[in-house]
Amino acid sequence: MLHRVSTPSHADLVAAFGPDTGDLPDAEAVGSTDDDWPAVLDALAGSGWPTSPDLAAALDMDEHPTLTVRPLPTVQVNFFPSWGYVAFDIDLRELVDQQSADAVLAVIALVGRATGKPVLLMHEGGDAESAVLAYDPSTDEHTLVPARR
Numbered sequence: 001m002l003h004r005v006s007t008p009s010h011a012d013l014v015a016a017f018g019p020d021t022g023d024l025p026d027a028e029a030v031g032s033t034d035d036d037w038p039a040v041l042d043a044l045a046g047s048g049w050p051t052s053p054d055l056a057a058a059l060d061m062d063e064h065p066t067l068t069v070r071p072l073p074t075v076q077v078n079f080f081p082s083w084g085y086v087a088f089d090i091d092l093r094e095l096v097d098q099q100s101a102d103a104v105l106a107v108i109a110l111v112g113r114a115t116g117k118p119v120l121l122m123h124e125g126g127d128a129e130s131a132v133l134a135y136d137p138s139t140d141e142h143t144l145v146p147a148r149r
Helices: 010-019 036-047 055-060 099-114
Strands: 003-005 027-028 067-072 075-079 087-089 119-122 130-134 141-144
Touching: 010 099, 010 130, 010 141, 027 099, 036 055, 036 067, 036 099, 067 099, 075 099, 099 119, 099 130, 099 141
Parallel strands: none
Antiparallel strands: 003 141, 027 087, 027 119, 067 075, 075 087, 119 130, 130 141
8 A cells, every 4th residue: 555645754654665675765757758857957947946057057968967955955866868868867975864865856756747657756766666655746745665674
């Protein structure tokens, strides 16, 4: 059974990953393509979150480097525009309290709303089968996905 919540608690989110799952969970907008990046970049620009490189500079580059977004000064989200679909990762070690968890959840929701596609957060190096959290833009809800045994 899925556990639908609009905002998972920090404790539930961290516990859902379990021990020894890697520190850099991956996320992706399911079914996204290169065509979804302009909407994501526009949404990030409108968020006011600092980025590195600067979004305008990143868009002018021939090669698209990793884009670092900081929804909080202590929380870094790395986007990978050159992968051909909308993908990013987070650092579990930075999820130290509810504020930091909320910042990551806000980034996930922003990507889902911008693309109109579900976003999965999964174990490092995993796939959809290892999803821990799903965001559905049609309901604006985050869902903790129970561990598969």
